Amino acid sequence: MASSLFAAAAIAAVTLPLVHQTGRPSGSHLAIQFPLRAAWPATRLKYLSPPVAASWTKAITDLATGGIPNLPPNGELGVGYWAYNPQTDLTNCPANTWALTYDDGPKDLTDQYLKLLSNNSAIGTFFVLGANVVNKPAWANNLQLMYQAGHQIALHSWTHRRLTNETTDQIIAEFIWNALAVKQVIGKVPRYVRPPYGDTDDRLRAILNAFGFKQVIWNVITNDTAVLSGDTGSWKIKDAVKLINDTIKMGNRATGLDFLPSTNGYISLEHELTAEEYTVATQVIGLVKQNNYQFTSVAQCIAGSDKDSDRYMSETDPFVKFLNTITFPIDPKLFQTTVNTTTKSSALAMGKSGGFIGAGVVSALLVLVLSGVISML
DSSP: OTTSSSOOOOOOOOOOOOOOSSSOOOOOOOOOOOOOGGGSOSOOSTTOOOOOOHHHHHHHHTTOTTOOOOOOOOOOTTOOOOOOOTTTEEOBOSTTEEEEEEEEESOTTHHHHHHHHHHTTOOEEEEEOHHHHHHOHHHHHHHHHHHHTTOEEEEOOSSOOOGGGSOHHHHHHHHHHHHHHHHHHHSOOBSEEOOGGGOOOHHHHHHHHHHTOEEEOOSEEOOGGGSOGGGOSSSOHHHHHHHHHHHHHHGGGGGTOTTSOOOSOEEEEEEOSSHHHHHHHHHHHHHHHHTTOEEOOHHHHHHSOOSHHHHBOOTTSHHHHHHTTOOSSOOGGGGOSOBOOSSOOBOEEEOTTSOEEETTHHHHHHHHHHHTOOOOO
16 A cells, blocks of 8 residues: 555554653653554645544534634634633633743653753643654654653644644644644643644634643743744843743733733743753743742643643543544545535645645745745744
């Protein structure tokens, strides 16, 4: 089946321990028995949509008790959208608590972040990309290390696209693939998600609600992704750290987020991609400790409890029950039907590497590259 979307690949049985109870569990590290990379979408490169399936779209939309708004994709490449909704957008923690969150992993520097957190008796919440999990065995290994160290794992989509620009079926595929990849490594499906760039609208909120997800944004940001290699750009490490210091002194208005609730409790947005971002992270943790904030997971921050069931879905959750019906190798015929939803359909085209990519995505990628828009938040 060389021309199919997926190559046949078996999954060896994996028994992963329930490592998050209270505190930081210890124990031997387990080698990950993971499906071959060929068993996953060939569109693992950033900004290439994963395959969509009509049956997947129907399964999730059927869970949307309030329906999904008939809103078209935003249609503006590189332009996100966020109008704050206090009912659904989780942005802040209780007073004197601080949830450190890190986006876009797992990557090469993940182990350094884990050492940093451990050395400071801090807990982190990692919003991970499904494509990264399956791109390199070392990155899948780092995801398992996050989980075994007692940190919270959350979802960040498959490819880090601006989701309000995507069709409903593409959004659903993004999070199904994301959840599948994470579940293969830690044996759990996270309850919490963060849309890339914080880019959300009422359609995306309804889709995430159908999954059973809780959407996390933030109320303090360092702009650490703007710090260039070697700290040579106009936005310096010291500028990123100053945003945190100013927020501690002045609250949300320091970063222009004064329309959010003012609780003196924070969810900070950081990243784990570059050495410069890591340097920012070390200084942020120092400031948070110096000002006597209590480190907390996002689950503890939002739910007031940090049991495993607060962080992750149970086997009886409707989405997990659906996810358990998906087995590897996945039949490529599942993806050969054009999906029609309340938004525009996403026609599929066969890529040279044996994967499907959304029609027009390659040309859109070129536009993004030429315009210099591509960056990771």
